[in-house]
Amino acid sequence: MEMSESLQRAGIQTAVFHRGSLPANRWDPELSQMMLEELKANGVEFVPNAETAAIEEGKDFPLCAVTNQGKWEADLILFAVGVRPNVELARAMGLAIGPTGAIAVNPRQQTAKDNVYAAGDCCETFHRVSRRQVNIPLGDIANKQGRVAGRNIGGRPLDFPGIVGAQSFRLFNLEAAATGIDEKEAIAGNFSPVSTLVWGNALAGSMGQQRIGLKLIADKSSGKLLGAQAVGFSGAVSRINALSVALWSEMNIDEIGYLDLAYSPPYGGAWDIIHNAAQALRRAI
Amino acid sequence: MEMSESLQRAGIQTAVFHRGSLPANRWDPELSQMMLEELKANGVEFVPNAETAAIEEGKDFPLCAVTNQGKWEADLILFAVGVRPNVELARAMGLAIGPTGAIAVNPRQQTAKDNVYAAGDCCETFHRVSRRQVNIPLGDIANKQGRVAGRNIGGRPLDFPGIVGAQSFRLFNLEAAATGIDEKEAIAGNFSPVSTLVWGNALAGSMGQQRIGLKLIADKSSGKLLGAQAVGFSGAVSRINALSVALWSEMNIDEIGYLDLAYSPPYGGAWDIIHNAAQALRRAI
Numbered sequence: 001m002e003m004s005e006s007l008q009r010a011g012i013q014t015a016v017f018h019r020g021s022l023p024a025n026r027w028d029p030e031l032s033q034m035m036l037e038e039l040k041a042n043g044v045e046f047v048p049n050a051e052t053a054a055i056e057e058g059k060d061f062p063l064c065a066v067t068n069q070g071k072w073e074a075d076l077i078l079f080a081v082g083v084r085p086n087v088e089l090a091r092a093m094g095l096a097i098g099p100t101g102a103i104a105v106n107p108r109q110q111t112a113k114d115n116v117y118a119a120g121d122c123c124e125t126f127h128r129v130s131r132r133q134v135n136i137p138l139g140d141i142a143n144k145q146g147r148v149a150g151r152n153i154g155g156r157p158l159d160f161p162g163i164v165g166a167q168s169f170r171l172f173n174l175e176a177a178a179t180g181i182d183e184k185e186a187i188a189g190n191f192s193p194v195s196t197l198v199w200g201n202a203l204a205g206s207m208g209q210q211r212i213g214l215k216l217i218a219d220k221s222s223g224k225l226l227g228a229q230a231v232g233f234s235g236a237v238s239r240i241n242a243l244s245v246a247l248w249s250e251m252n253i254d255e256i257g258y259l260d261l262a263y264s265p266p267y268g269g270a271w272d273i274i275h276n277a278a279q280a281l282r283r284a285i
Numbered sequence: 286m287e288m289s290e291s292l293q294r295a296g297i298q299t300a301v302f303h304r305g306s307l308p309a310n311r312w313d314p315e316l317s318q319m320m321l322e323e324l325k326a327n328g329v330e331f332v333p334n335a336e337t338a339a340i341e342e343g344k345d346f347p348l349c350a351v352t353n354q355g356k357w358e359a360d361l362i363l364f365a366v367g368v369r370p371n372v373e374l375a376r377a378m379g380l381a382i383g384p385t386g387a388i389a390v391n392p393r394q395q396t397a398k399d400n401v402y403a404a405g406d407c408c409e410t411f412h413r414v415s416r417r418q419v420n421i422p423l424g425d426i427a428n429k430q431g432r433v434a435g436r437n438i439g440g441r442p443l444d445f446p447g448i449v450g451a452q453s454f455r456l457f458n459l460e461a462a463a464t465g466i467d468e469k470e471a472i473a474g475n476f477s478p479v480s481t482l483v484w485g486n487a488l489a490g491s492m493g494q495q496r497i498g499l500k501l502i503a504d505k506s507s508g509k510l511l512g513a514q515a516v517g518f519s520g521a522v523s524r525i526n527a528l529s530v531a532l533w534s535e536m537n538i539d540e541i542g543y544l545d546l547a548y549s550p551p552y553g554g555a556w557d558i559i560h561n562a563a564q565a566l567r568r569a570i
Contacts, residue, residue, distance in 0.1 A: 128545075138548065143555045144560075162545075165545070168549040170549065170552075179545075237549075241524075242530050243530075244545055248534075248545065249533075259530060260426070260450070260533065262529060264453040264455065272425075
């Protein structure tokens with residue numbers, strides 16, 4: 001998405017082809033709709049439900065993408081095909097590979113062989129919310145695991161405490177962030193998810209309007225937060241970071257509804273959208 | 286401070302007289318220094334160590350402030366004299382007044398008389414970090430206490446869970462935020478405070494520079510976080526909100542050093558300043 005922005009700034013006409021119907025599958029359709037509007041507002045064409053069959057030579061431009069939605073000619077075509085861990089070396093060494101397809105490690109980042117450590121995108125990570133091993137290739141996780149592996153190799157033992165699935169990106173002027181698990185993952189993890197999506201202002205009313213949407217997902221029986229998603233022109237990452245710490249501590253939505261946050265009008269209302277969403281979710285249970 | 290900004294925008298020459306040597310006593314001098322620079326950068330004169338003896342009639346302007354630092358003439362003089370709870374009615378009713386001078390309440394916002402409730406700036410609040418009753422007149426606390434009182438009066442019992450002392454304000458383009466307690470309050474609370482102040486970038490290096498300073502205070506014996514202060518052109522409130530949730534959950538700095546936050550370059554580095562400060566503090570203990 002940051003690539004699109006650079007292209008746009010350079011005055012390059014940009015189209016995004018997406019297999020789904022809306023951008024950013026992880027986010028609720030109502031939140032992704034805001035991303036779609038931001039793409040359009042910045043002159044980016046979004047082609048949903050697109051499957052690319054071939055890249056051919058073009059007539060007016062060097063390249064032509066042949067898709068189920070038609071043909072598009074272009075100077076440059078970028079593919080985002082996802083990430084899969086390269087475990088060739090690990091397999092050759094006889095290391096255990098986990099069910100995610102990534103290298104299995106213990107909290108010390110040790111593989112099945114005592115003196116072989118793995119860290120980063122190639123290995124599994126303990127997800128503190130789903131209580132499962134996952135493979136989430138993000139740079140901050142890789143950095144932390146690398147330090148943990150180094151500490152253990154260097155004789156100053158340290159356990160990697162796991163992750164909660166926090167993530168963010170910027171789309172032009174829009175902040176998108178999410179943490180924890182969604183309803184589908186919650187059901188797979190034997191939770192009973194219940195969710196709410198509220199729209200609000202990232203500022204106090206007296207400071208103007210900065211629209212923000214926040215979705216919270218909680219477990220019906222325990223009331224514990226399971227996940228959160230936010231999109232807005234400001235404050236989305238801030239809210240998701242606070243909620244990531246709440247997830248880390250296994251907070252329930254009653255506590256979250258009364259959390260003490262650093263209120264002042266330029267940064268939120270006296271009742272923050274976090275409070276409002278948690279209390280709306282409590283009423284929904 | 287927001288008043289100064291409005292005056293400045295209107296082209297009004299502004300001077301701030303302060304009893305201390307730097308703005309915003311709650312923040313570490315190194316962080317307040319950044320506030321002082323922001324005031325100066327926006328054409329506001331800051332007069333430190335000022336005590337006002339009298340307001341007289343001026344020669345060129347209607348008013349003249351007579352201070353120990355000299356005389357200043359002005360059209361308008363604003364005094365910020367602090368806030369003290371008005372407990373006159375409470376005293377007349379025979380309600381208990383706490384050691385802070387505010388009305389004593391239990392977690393249901395009940396005063397010493399069963400059928401009399403108090404909420405907001407006039408009453409005490411339980412501070413989850415210092416484990417003491419405090420009086421912090423902030424609108425978000427007042428709102429929450431009001432709802433708790435209403436719930437209890439209405440027969441749907443609810444306890445107010447207390448606060449961690451989160452607070453923020455904007456000074457022109459600068460974000461200032463703090464949470465928890467400082468070294469002085471920590472010593473008064475029988476903790477053994479140890480602190481560190483780190484400077485960093487609120488963005489990843491590839492996205493430019495947004496200077497941010499973060500001070501963390503922890504208890505030497507338990508390693509638990511006691512407080513945090515941040516100042517920066519972006520991301521300060523976000524960090525303090527995440528750390529407020531960490532304080533709420535009584536997290537120690539080892540956990541904070543490896544928290545999973547929503548990393549992406551426009552909003553921070555792979556090692557966030559929160560991680561760097563927590564790890565620096567661990568090394569200092």
